[in-house]
Amino acid sequence: MKLAILSAAPTAYSTRRLKQAAAERGHEVKVLNTLRFAIDLEKGDPDLHFRSKAISDYDAVLPRIGASITYYGTAVVRQFEQMDVYTPNTANGITNSRDKLRAMQILSRHDIGIPHTAFVRARADVLPAIERLGGAPVIIKIIEGTQGIGVILAETTKVAEAIIETLQTAKQNVLIQRFVKESKGKDIRALVVGDTVVAAMRRVAQGDEFRSNVHRGGIAEPVELDAAYRQTAVRAAQIMGLRFAGVDMLEANDGPQVLEVNSSPGLEGIEGATGLDVAGTIVEYIANQVNFPEIDIRQRLTVSRGYGVADLLIPEGSELVGITIGESQLRDRDIAILNLHRGTTIISNPKGSRVLEAGDRLLCYGKLEEMRGLVPEKQRRKRKITAKALDPQLLEDLGDS
Ligand SMILES: Nc1ncnc2c1ncn2[C@@H]1O[C@H](COP(=O)(O)OP(=O)(O)O)[C@@H](O)[C@H]1O
Ligand SMILES: [Mg+2]
Incomplete structure (x- = not known):
């Protein structure tokens, strides 16, 4: 393959090792300085120039985007994505993870351990937030810090308040996090x-x-x-x-x-x-x-009117509990099940013979009206169910599967 490593640090250990590993395996590989790309946008024709010359055809890019150039770097990666060049890390993925608050927000809805974290703005909300985390000592973190810089252990509530106030005065957004002592x-x-x-x-x-x-x-x-x-x-x-x-x-x-x-x-x-x-x-x-690249369904799927993806929770007492997917006749109602979440297991493409249980979550693609009909009124209001027409931008903004 022809691989471009996007890096502003060609002599760094990681960049050198990646280049060497690709060359050793017989790939054509170049290290390209992320900041020397120019993005070119015209109707139906996303394009890139490197050092002012039209870029040649690459099969894949491996982005190494430092924290100081996140905006420009992710713009370049996004451009490669528009040009159908494979990247293991999408611009969206890089943006999600770079911001510690955004990452915690996205992770927190899943069954994944995270330290209890708070984000507040008003001074009056600082103390109650620290108390919700179990009190001092607490960790205070700058949202885009790296290498440990901007991570502070505050031994007392007073110190914590003073640090937060100082950082906020310096226009820094900070997280307050439980100190995991053990x-x-x-x-x-x-x-x-x-x-x-x-x-x-x-x-x-x-x-x-x-x-x-x-x-x-x-x-x-x-x-x-x-x-x-x-x-x-x-x-x-x-x-x-x-x-x-x-x-x-x-x-x-x-x-x-x-x-x-x-x-x-x-x-x-x-x-x-x-x-x-x-x-x-x-x-x-x-x-x-x-x-044979995996594609980001959220960016590629354009759907016909009235169709979309929905996450259906099967409640206790539902007509679907205890019957097989085949018997449910969802397919006949124009609903295809992409995967089934049961506890922490994910069953992809579940078979017709699989028996549905209360508490199962079905990721479905199909007719929105039919899917809506499967959700009891009360649940809909509780926002347990997210059925959204596949507006690609909207889903990209959600940034989360
Ligand atoms: N909530 C916490 N409890 C205990 N130690 C922590 C906590 N948060 C961070 N640390 C320590 O500080 C280090 C840096 O924190 P981290 O959030 O990874 O920021 P950075 O991006 O600067 O590496 C961690 O590797 C860990 O050793
Ligand atoms: Mg770290």
Whole structure:
């Protein structure tokens, strides 16, 4: 394949390793400075220029977008997407994960551990928010911080209030987060490629530092993750819309808690700690996807009038409980089931012989009117059900599967 690595840091370890891994596998690979692209828009013809010359045909791009150029970088990635060039991480995925608040908001509706987090604006709301998190000490975080910069441990409520006020005066948006004491100075970084954790390490802070970032002196050691941690990492990356991600998790008493999902994870620490060829794994994954890429249904599906996607919850006492999908005759009512969520399991393309249970959630595509008819009035008002005509922009804005 012909691969472009989008990076403003061609000499950085990760960029060099990715380029080398692609070349070793016989791919044509170039590192292109993200900031030297020019985006060209005309009716029916999204185009890109690089260093003022029309760009040649690439099969795939691997974006390495630093936090300082998120806006421009994601615009370039989005442009490649419009031109049908494969990318493991979409502009949408990068945007979702870059903003710590946005990421937590999207994750919080799923069955995924996260530290209890609050976001407030008015000074009068700070104290009650800290109390809801269980009181001081609390963590205060700048929303777009990286490498541990902008993550502060406030020992008392007074200190927390003062820090928040100072940061807000400096026009910084901050999160307040429960301090997960039992994980003090430690965290887990899991590297996800596709639907698999391909490498994992535990980072341990040195001295009395509570932040375990390698840039703050944290020392990495390889770790064998159990199923709960692997599943949490893979699902968090999936929910963000990233096929290549570094998922940071705290080891809380009740299991993994996701701190953040990084869309341009560094390779030096993890390859050094584990001895694994992570660069090679991601290159091979991309090469596989190029031939038969998964597409983002939200961006591609244009539907006929009156059709759309809906998430149907089967309530207790529903006529559908206890019968098979075949017997439900949903297909005859112009409703196709894409997948079935039961607890934490997802059954894709469920068979006609599968018996439906109360509490199942069906992701359906079909006639909206028919689907609406399956939802009791009361539930509709409780907003449990989200049936939206597939307005691509609207769904993109939701940013979440
Ligand atoms: N709620 C928390 N409880 C305990 N430690 C935390 C918490 N949040 C962050 N930390 C520590 O601070 C480090 C940096 O936080 P993180 O949210 O990952 O920000 P950054 O993007 O700067 O890495 C983490 O790796 C972890 O060691
Ligand atoms: Mg981090």
